[in-house]
Amino acid sequence: MSDTYESLSKAVDDDGGVHTAPMATLRLINGAARLGPIVCATISKELSKHGLGHIPVKLPESSNEDVRIFRLGTQIADVVAAVQAPSHEGDEVLRTVGGMASDKIARIKAIIDE
Structure with missing residues (x-):
């Protein structure tokens, strides 16, 4: 499991440019206790700063849902x-x-x- 945006970025690269992760992982990387609209927007911006995009476009607010992360x-x-x-x-x-x-x-x- 990734614990930083850098390790997540490496996981994406190691997986050929696309990697699926639970929102719980992204929440923990972001250091947030709970997911909500502001936290999800922050995660999206941080992913972009690290050269990563995500599907769905609007990140889910449930820790149990998976998202697909890809290299921009x-x-x-x-x-x-x-x-x-x-x-x-x-x-x-x-x-x-x-x-x-x-x-x-x-x-x-x-x-x-x-």
Whole structure:
């Protein structure tokens, strides 16, 4: 379990740019006794300061709920942004990611069929 924003950032990087954590962990890292709108807003700002984004956009106020934390400035962040804010540019991002996955699957199938 992470106990600082730095260790959480390392966990995100160690997990390939995306990591799921309970709100209880974020609450403890922030040093708060309880979650509420102000604490959640502070956590969101601190994550951003450490180059991290999160889903959902509005952090839950329940310690039992999980959130997905991702590294900003990565392809994962681009996909998250494309899903959250529909646009023509976002559509292209999603098509690219989907196409890359399809290409990999096709190559794997070709290798298996040899």
